[in-house]
Amino acid sequence: MANERKTENIVRKYLTESGYFRDTNIIVEEQKSDFPLIDKLLSNASKKGTGKGYPEFIIRSKDYSDFVLIVECKADPKKHESPNLDKYSEFAVDGVLLYASFLSKEFDVLAIAVSGENERELRVSQYLHLKGTHKSHKFFGSEILPLNNYYDAFLQSDMKFNQDYLKLLEYTKELNDLLHAKKIKEAQRSLLISGILIALQNTAFKNSFSAHKKPAQLANNLLTTIVDEFTNANLPTDKVNNLKQAYSFILTNTTITTDKDFFIELIKSIETNVNNFMKTHKYFDTLGQFYIEFLRYANSDKGLGIVLTPPHITDLFSELAGVNQDSIILDNCMGTGGFLISAMKTMIKQAKGNQTKIDNIKKTQLIGIEYQDDIYALGISNMIIHGDGKTNVFLGDCFKEISKVRGTFKPNVGFLNPPYKSKKSDIEELDFVLNNLNALEKGGKCVAIIPLSCAIATKGDVLVRKKQILDNHTLEAVMSMPEDIFHNSKVSVTTCIMVISAHIPHQKGKKTWLGYWREDGFVKTKGKGRIDLNDTWSSIKEKWLNTYINRENSEMLSVTKELKPEDEWCAENYLKAQYESLDYEVFKKNTQKYLAYRLLNDLLDIKFENKQKMNNNNELVKLDTIFDVYNGLASSQVEIKEELETDTDVRYIRPSQSYAGSIAGYVDTMQIDDKHIYPDNTIYVSTDGQGSHSYSYVSSFKFVPNSNVAVLIPKNDMTLQEKLYYSTCITANRFKFSYGRKPKGDRLKDILIPASPPDFVYKEIFDEIFDNWKKVVK
Numbered sequence: 001m002a003n004e005r006k007t008e009n010i011v012r013k014y015l016t017e018s019g020y021f022r023d024t025n026i027i028v029e030e031q032k033s034d035f036p037l038i039d040k041l042l043s044n045a046s047k048k049g050t051g052k053g054y055p056e057f058i059i060r061s062k063d064y065s066d067f068v069l070i071v072e073c074k075a076d077p078k079k080h081e082s083p084n085l086d087k088y089s090e091f092a093v094d095g096v097l098l099y100a101s102f103l104s105k106e107f108d109v110l111a112i113a114v115s116g117e118n119e120r121e122l123r124v125s126q127y128l129h130l131k132g133t134h135k136s137h138k139f140f141g142s143e144i145l146p147l148n149n150y151y152d153a154f155l156q157s158d159m160k161f162n163q164d165y166l167k168l169l170e171y172t173k174e175l176n177d178l179l180h181a182k183k184i185k186e187a188q189r190s191l192l193i194s195g196i197l198i199a200l201q202n203t204a205f206k207n208s209f210s211a212h213k214k215p216a217q218l219a220n221n222l223l224t225t226i227v228d229e230f231t232n233a234n235l236p237t238d239k240v241n242n243l244k245q246a247y248s249f250i251l252t253n254t255t256i257t258t259d260k261d262f263f264i265e266l267i268k269s270i271e272t273n274v275n276n277f278m279k280t281h282k283y284f285d286t287l288g289q290f291y292i293e294f295l296r297y298a299n300s301d302k303g304l305g306i307v308l309t310p311p312h313i314t315d316l317f318s319e320l321a322g323v324n325q326d327s328i329i330l331d332n333c334m335g336t337g338g339f340l341i342s343a344m345k346t347m348i349k350q351a352k353g354n355q356t357k358i359d360n361i362k363k364t365q366l367i368g369i370e371y372q373d374d375i376y377a378l379g380i381s382n383m384i385i386h387g388d389g390k391t392n393v394f395l396g397d398c399f400k401e402i403s404k405v406r407g408t409f410k411p412n413v414g415f416l417n418p419p420y421k422s423k424k425s426d427i428e429e430l431d432f433v434l435n436n437l438n439a440l441e442k443g444g445k446c447v448a449i450i451p452l453s454c455a456i457a458t459k460g461d462v463l464v465r466k467k468q469i470l471d472n473h474t475l476e477a478v479m480s481m482p483e484d485i486f487h488n489s490k491v492s493v494t495t496c497i498m499v500i501s502a503h504i505p506h507q508k509g510k511k512t513w514l515g516y517w518r519e520d521g522f523v524k525t526k527g528k529g530r531i532d533l534n535d536t537w538s539s540i541k542e543k544w545l546n547t548y549i550n551r552e553n554s555e556m557l558s559v560t561k562e563l564k565p566e567d568e569w570c571a572e573n574y575l576k577a578q579y580e581s582l583d584y585e586v587f588k589k590n591t592q593k594y595l596a597y598r599l600l601n602d603l604l605d606i607k608f609e610n611k612q613k614m615n616n617n618n619e620l621v622k623l624d625t626i627f628d629v630y631n632g633l634a635s636s637q638v639e640i641k642e643e644l645e646t647d648t649d650v651r652y653i654r655p656s657q658s659y660a661g662s663i664a665g666y667v668d669t670m671q672i673d674d675k676h677i678y679p680d681n682t683i684y685v686s687t688d689g690q691g692s693h694s695y696s697y698v699s700s701f702k703f704v705p706n707s708n709v710a711v712l713i714p715k716n717d718m719t720l721q722e723k724l725y726y727s728t729c730i731t732a733n734r735f736k737f738s739y740g741r742k743p744k745g746d747r748l749k750d751i752l753i754p755a756s757p758p759d760f761v762y763k764e765i766f767d768e769i770f771d772n773w774k775k776v777v778k
Contacts, residue, residue: 006117007073008056014144015057025062026147033058037106038068045102055099064151066131068107072096073114080115080123093125097136100129107131108160110139110150128154130163137535155280158538162531164277168286169528171273172293179294182255182262187374189294190336192256194287194381195247196270197278199225201385209267215260216251223250233384234391242395246377278385283345285311285338287382292488307491308335309417309449310530312520312537313481314342319545320477320499321413321445325350325357327365330411332398332436334368337379339415341386367409368393369401398435406439414439414446414502420493421451429454430465433498437473440502445476452480452494452740455569467565474501477548478569479515482522483690483738488529492690494740496570511560513551514571517544518735556735572736576620576752582728584760590728591721592769597659598700606681608766609719615756623730624749627683627712632705633676640665650677651703655686659697662686667704676704681720683712683727687744694734694743696727710748721765725757 008030020026031054033039038058045053057071074080074092081093088098092113100111109129116122128139137159140150154160179189199205205225212218226247230240250256256263278286288308317339323329329343344366351357366383370376376395383393392409394401405411418432429450437446455478457463469475477499485495497517521536547558559574567573598604623629632653640652642665649666656662662684669677678684678699685696688708696712698720705711712730714723733751737743743751 003117004056004073004075007075007114007122010116010119010122011057011071011073011114011144015059018144018146020059020147023061023147027060027062029058030056035060038103041102041105041107042099045099053099053102055096059147061147061151064147066106066108067110067151067154068103069110069112069147069150070096070099070103071112071114072099075115075117077116077121077123080113081125092123093127097127097129100127100136101134104129104131104133108154110154111136112144128157128159130159133163135535158532159535161281162535164280166528166531168273168277168289169293169531172290173527175269175290176293178266182259184253184255186294188249188253190287190291190378191247191374191381192250193270193274193290194378194385195222195226195250196267197274197287197385198229198381200267200271200275202229206271210264212260212264215263216257218260218263219250219253219257223247229384230380235380239380239395242373243377243380246374283341283348283386285314285336285341285382287378287385288336288338291336291378307417307420307486307489307493309338310485310488310522311338311342312522312532312541313449313485314338314415315345316541316544317415317447317449317497318343318346319541320497320548321415321447323347323413325361327413328367328409328411329365329413329415330367330369330405330409330436330439331415332369332402332405332439333416333418333432334370334379334393335375335417337368337382337393339417340366340368341382343413343415344386362387363391364409366392367405367411369398369405370395371397398432402435402439410441411439412441412444414444415448416446417449420491428461428465430462430469433500434465434468437469437500437502442503444502446473446500446502447497448500449481449495449497452496452570452738455496455498456573456741458566458568463565466569469500470506470563470565472503472505474504474506474510475499475512475563475569476501477513477515478571479517479544479548480570480572480738482518482520483740484524484530485520487524492739494738498569509562511562512569513548513558513560514569514574515544515548515558516556516571516575516735518738568741570741572738572741575736577729577732577735579729579732579754582725582732584763587725587728587760588765588769591724591765593659594698594700594724595766595769601700603680603700606720611719611762613756613759613762617755619755620752621755622749623712623751623753626716626726626753626755627714629749630711630713632707632709632711633672634707635664638667638672638704640667642666651701653684653699653703653705653709655689655692655695655706655708657686657689657692657695662697662709664706669702669704672704678703678705678711681723683723683730685710685712685730685743685748687748688742690739693739694731694737696730698723698727710744721761722757725761726753729753 015028020028042054043052055070056073059069072092072095079091082091085094085097088094092115096111096113100109103109108131111127111129113125124142126140127136129136199222202225209218227240227244230243274286292308323343323346325347327347329340331339347361348358368379370379373395380393414436416432416436418429420429433448440446454462479497481495481497483494486493521532521534521540522530523533524530525533547554551560553559556575559571561574563569644666648669650669652664652667653662654664680699680701682699683696684699684705686692686694687710
């Protein structure tokens with residue numbers, strides 16, 4: 001007969017060996033808890049649905065008041081985990097996750113399920129359930145570890161970071177609203193925060209700031225302390241003077257120098273909310289996040305082309321470049337220092353506690369150049385706050401400073417997110433990439449995130465730069481990034497990442513790896529911006545990196561191609577839509593939508609014609625092999641009416657992600673050339689609009705298209721069923737396009753579509769749909 005006590009004894013033995021009973025700060029309770037809050041939370045956690053429930057072990061530490069470890073045991077290993085995790089009283093995993101769901105209202109919970117009566121057959125599963133969330137995540141393997149190991153891993157986990165990051169974002173927004181109300185300028189807010197963080201590193205200031213009786217004295221003390229910290233960091237005198245000038249507004253801002261209570265509470269608030277975050281997450285561009293929030297509603301960031309790279313992307317760069325403890329990193333468009341901080345984190349981790357090496361990393365292996373003095377001040381401050389690395393950050397024009405960097409430091413890894421062009425006279429983004437490459441050692445890796453337009457240009461100045469890259473360097477990889485990657489910066493630009501090996505001309509026949517990295521799992525949320533809400537980034541990043549490192553061709557994710565300068569350097573130009581997924585059910589669903597619209601709008605006066613499939617050719621052909629493509633009329637060339645007024649009025653069509661939404665109004669056909677008027681049952685495609693491009697429909701009415709709608713006229717007779725199928729095929733190519741790469745002109749004509757529809761298109765689909773509707777009506 002199974003004996004659960006044996007399982008508990010094994011767990012007790014592991015806890016003993018891991019020091020749980022030796023540490024006087026650790027409290028191990030069995031079957032119940034004397035801690036009132038835990039007892040209250042478990043009061044309704046019975047596995048049978050009513051009354052109290054308790055796991056076999058409840059463990060907490062006086063050092064970690066918000067962290068609880070629980071263990072649930074079962075004797076029979078077959079009773080370890082049920083398929084649906086809903087047999088709480090029968091299975092170990094099911095039961096421990098139930099308890100964790102109750103305790104997570106107030107605690108971060110590590111839940112451990114153990115089954116088996118001997119160590120040979122023992123099964124162990126471990127889960128982390130964060131406070132205030134509704135989901136548990138697998139955590140660790142099958143070994144029971146010391147509590148300190150669990151807690152350290154918990155602090156370093158992606159889940160804990162996401163939890164704390166969301167809190168930081170909430171605080172950032174609150175702080176921005178407060179500083180706005182206090183009339184502190186957007187451009188000065190991040191500097192004020194950074195200055196306070198630097199001053200709080202000074203023990204004397206930290207212990208005395210709240211004792212000042214006059215705000216003007218506190219302001220003077222704050223600036224003096226900031227300058228002292230810069231001086232103590234061994235910065236050259238000219239750099240210190242530049243930085244002092246950047247922070248001098250502290251002495252002249254009316255709110256800071258007259259409102260003592262606000263000033264003191266602000267410093268306390270930053271100490272509590274920001275410093276605590278930075279103690280847990282040491283190498284994170286915290287100031288960059290404040291900068292994004294503070295400039296979100298200002299025009300200055302967009303006008304200056306400033307787009308700050310999200311932290312998960314700065315970390316990704318280090319992995320793409322293979323950064324190690326001997327890397328020498330250059331960011332010639334440094335901004336607030338996000339890339340250098342992420343690289344420093346990776347390099348220090350690899351140094352494995354070798355303090356001499358760590359000191360060298362900070363002093364000689366991180367090089368930054370920044371053109372704008374206020375952003376430079378933030379970058380320097382950021383590096384100091386994160387433990388040095390500021391020595392080799394230069395204020396100036398990277399095109400002038402680069403020779404100094406090349407000769408002195410010999411960098412072998414380049415990172416950059418250059419200023420994005422906002423007007424024709426601005427410097428080309430690829431010029432900054434070439435500037436970075438020219439400073440690197442031969443074979444060094446440059447990783448840059450730039451507008452997709454740089455990769456897909458086929459003429460003009462950008463084409464000249466693309467040729468320079470291939471003539472002098474090796475284009476290793478290009479990855480297309482999510483369209484809304486810079487949503488938090490309030491900037492809409494479609495981007496890609498380029499990985500380039502310096503000073504090795506691109507060899508003839510060498511293929512470039514192209515990745516389709518449009519889905520990173522981040523979602524846009526109200527108030528918090530774009531975040532990893534569902535904790536999916538870690539697994540997505542692993543998949544991305546595995547295909548990149550191994551240069552794999554993966555369906556709908558990556559492809560390798562030999563590229564020329566005039567080619568479009570992006571995966572979506574070469575990946576093919578998977579038409580196999582467009583089965584009869586998908587076709588039927590789209591046909592139902594088409595018929596439903598006609599029914600609701602009294603447009604059912606159509607003729608259905610059936611014909612046998614004549615062509616059994618299953619190959620893919622270019623769209624313009626089957627269709628002639630025509631463009632519509634710009635809205636400036638027509639008079640648009642809101643309502644139907646005369647018998648000669650027809651619908652005017654615009655880009656839309658929905659069929660009904662594509663009707664922009666009505667136009668009078670008497671005022672329009674007949675060649676722009678198309679009959680019902682005509683295919684049209686949206687060719688513009690971030691949320692609308694590439695959607696294709698068959699019209700239920702006569703219409704005039706606008707200039708961002710393309711009309712497809714079959715070169716041979718085509719039935720309604722065939723048109724409906726091809727419109728579905730065209731929409732399936734939506735992944736190939738973006739707001740930065742629109743399905744216009746040759747791009748639309750070059751879409752590969754089936755030479756002939758599959759057999760199911762020729763079924764009596766209309767009769768089947770109408771018969772089904774009749775059953776519903778009855």
